[in-house]
Amino acid sequence: xxxxxxxxxxxxxxxxxxxxxxxxxxxxxxxxxxxxxxxxxxxxxxxxxxxxxxxxxxxxxxxxxxxxxxxxxxxxxxxxxxxxxxxxxxxxxxxxxxxxxxxxxxxxxxxxxxxxxxxxxxxxxxxxxxxxxxxxxxxxxxxxxxxxxxxxxxxxxxxxxxxxxxxxxxxxxxxxxxxxxxxxxxxxxxxxxxxxxxxxxxxxxxxxxxxxxxxxxxxxxxxxxxxxxxxxxxxxxxxxxxxxxxxxxxxxxxxxxxxxxxxxxxxxxxxxxxxxxxxxxxxxxxxxxx
Amino acid sequence: xxxxxxxxxxxxxxxxxxxxxxxxxxxxxxxxxxxxxxxxxxxxxxxxxxxxxxxxxxxxxxxxxxx
Numbered sequence: 001x002x003x004x005x006x007x008x009x010x011x012x013x014x015x016x017x018x019x020x021x022x023x024x025x026x027x028x029x030x031x032x033x034x035x036x037x038x039x040x041x042x043x044x045x046x047x048x049x050x051x052x053x054x055x056x057x058x059x060x061x062x063x064x065x066x067x068x069x070x071x072x073x074x075x076x077x078x079x080x081x082x083x084x085x086x087x088x089x090x091x092x093x094x095x096x097x098x099x100x101x102x103x104x105x106x107x108x109x110x111x112x113x114x115x116x117x118x119x120x121x122x123x124x125x126x127x128x129x130x131x132x133x134x135x136x137x138x139x140x141x142x143x144x145x146x147x148x149x150x151x152x153x154x155x156x157x158x159x160x161x162x163x164x165x166x167x168x169x170x171x172x173x174x175x176x177x178x179x180x181x182x183x184x185x186x187x188x189x190x191x192x193x194x195x196x197x198x199x200x201x202x203x204x205x206x207x208x209x210x211x212x213x214x215x216x217x218x219x220x221x222x223x224x225x226x227x228x229x230x231x232x233x234x235x236x237x238x239x240x241x242x243x244x245x246x247x248x249x250x251x252x253x254x255x256x257x258x259x260x261x262x263x264x265x266x267x268x269x270x271x272x273x274x275x276x277x278x279x280x281x282x283x284x285x286x287x288x289x290x
Numbered sequence: 291x292x293x294x295x296x297x298x299x300x301x302x303x304x305x306x307x308x309x310x311x312x313x314x315x316x317x318x319x320x321x322x323x324x325x326x327x328x329x330x331x332x333x334x335x336x337x338x339x340x341x342x343x344x345x346x347x348x349x350x351x352x353x354x355x356x357x
Contacts, residue, residue, distance in 0.1 A: 226332075
């Protein structure tokens, strides 16, 4: 992978990681469509992507730095006391419950997941599936809004009727966390399925996005702990890759700020339609070998 | 749900997770690993340590309090 290709991949990953459009799917598809010569089945490709993810995780840590300090303190206090007394303590426990399913599935399904990284066809197919999931989540959300008789009200008023992240049940947090494991498949978006899961659990769009971003951080950092040492032992230009990770972090920070503002009244539909279109176009281009 | 027996069960589960993690780290356990030829499986050690912490936290939450 050349210097400029690595930088482009960093920008692409950072920009797409937090949007519900699957950064991993784009990282697998775009080089194939551009006929770049590096192999995605190469031993250093997954650690490189994980390094880019660490840039994203760094951006999320910067964005939520105060909240993370409160969450860690809240977790330790609640764990020692054996009870929850504040919304932050509850949120910290919800994040732990949400993180465990992805961690367990990630470790035990590691091999099968990695074998899928080499195929852009599967990534394109999963991207279409991801789009359908996004549209499905919004169909179910609109049904919930109809049940709550919120049709005549403005989008902001509709959103206000739904819950904060710290108010969802522990069962819902575990289900959202398990959904997160689907994102190990290239083409399925981590933020997409977790935001969608949050919507099904009754969260506001903005709170579902916040919960999704908070939930992503420990999993990405954990994956980094495991994979990055492989990158350093694989003989690739690590300094260039580090620059790509920084670029990914900057792009992710800008994306997160945009999305939190967008989800005050926006929905997942545009991203769903984009994924379906991008997946189908990619499948056509790959099949026709253009 | 507060119950001392449940709390004890969760604490024992936490210890079991720790033991499994150590066995993976020393390469004694080779089940569900990406590279069976590797002598150490630190990923599994990290995972089972996290699971053990979660089990201990859950044990503390379910412990009956003496007022």
